[in-house]
Amino acid sequence: MFGLIGHLTSLEHAQAVAQELGYPEYADQGLDFWCSAPPQIVDSIIVTSVTGQQIEGRYVESCFLPEMLASRRIKAATRKILNAMAHAQKHGINITALGGFSSIIFENFKLEQFSQVRNIKLEFERFTTGNTHTAYIICKQVEEASKQLGINLSNATVAVCGATGDIGSAVTRWLDARTDVQELLLIARDQERLKELQGELGRGKIMGLTEALPQADVVVWVASMPRGVEIDPTTLKQPCLLIDGGYPKNLATKIQYPGVHVLNGGIVEHSLDIDWKIMKIVNMDVPARQLFACFAESMLLEFEKLYTNFSWGRNQITVDKMEQIGRVSVKHGFRPLLV
Incomplete structure (x- = not known):
């Protein structure tokens, strides 16, 4: 059972x-x-x-x-x-x-x-x-939903918010090893752990949220939203795929803008x-x-x-x-x- x-x-x-x-x-x-x-x-x-x-x-x-x-x-x-x-x-x-x-x-x-x-x-x-299953499903969502939206990962930038967490770090490892994604942007609060992850991957740019979001074709959000932080959808690329891997899932209600596609992440x-x-x-x-x-x-x-x-x-x-x-x-x- x-x-x-x-x-x-x-x-x-x-x-x-x-x-x-x-x-x-x-x-x-x-x-x-x-x-x-x-x-x-x-x-x-x-x-x-x-x-x-x-x-x-x-x-x-x-x-x-x-x-x-x-x-x-x-x-x-x-x-x-x-x-x-x-x-x-x-x-x-x-x-x-x-x-x-x-x-x-x-x-x-x-x-x-x-x-x-x-x-x-x-x-x-x-x-x-x-x-492990959550991270796998989020990665498959990145691969398959990007294709549906016409985003070619080989030319794309993927930002992972919460990159040093258990799920976030797994997602970055998969994207590095199993896809041809062009650029990874690594976002988290702990700068020391970010540097360790960057060293493990041998790639990825460490960035702040405000700097990273306008550059990303795909955003994987697996961190809690910092209090007081709002995402301005007008600064995002079009199309942009935003995968909400948090709980409770609320990005779809906060971000409604043409060309910005919010997907409930980690759902099967x-x-x-x-x-x-x-x-x-x-x-x-x-x-x-x-x-x-x-x-x-x-x-x-x-x-x-x-x-x-x-x-x-x-x-x-x-x-x-x-x-x-x-x-x-x-x-x-x-x-x-x-x-």
Whole structure:
């Protein structure tokens, strides 16, 4: 059995979803209540591969909300993720994906040092961040959506915002090794890590956001939007492909301009309907078919009986592992969401 650990995008969203899912006692509660709310299994899932194989899974709502980080309730946020992992393990789930902020919190706050959760010792091999599959899907979106828009990568400049992160660094490695993209622009806050990445690749220009965006034919956004930063679409190339790999995805509502094509990054479509409710709740356009690529990674590992933390740690994703999960993704009927 596979598992998905997720969370909702805001307190308001959580209250609305609680009402819809039949938890009225959660629906009118404020942030303090959600800080103490336990994880819940709120959806049972059946996925059928194009090979005919069928698997079963569970969605674990962590009850984490992004406001917990904004309001400095850091201990509550970290406790949410650890409790959700323990809940998944207690219910016998073989491989569980950490979705959204779950994997970021796990990495940033070094939660691997807290392996004992009450009477449960976490077995980390039961969990995956899903970042390898996400990075692979974003790279395929760059390749295939660029072609649809008439952008020739061999003559193109690709900017990666968040280039030193786990997904961002994997995307740069793929673009360097598996495409003929002409120029890579590397954007991140940590200049030392940017220089290390540049040295590893042997190419790429380190730039600030304002300088880089007008030069880019393709922008891969896999970083949180800095507070107060706005993108002026009039400064972007036309056509320009902007892939929003963040969560929640909001660039499409912020940037609406002729010639600027915003694509929800890291989203896959399955060839067959999936029996579940949760993607409707997170407002996927086609909830029976579309899902986050990180969630799909745990499904793929369950299909293949690879019960291992396939994606784990920071900046450990290799091009070979991206190709491996990519082959399995195609085998079982997943494909990248395109324009």
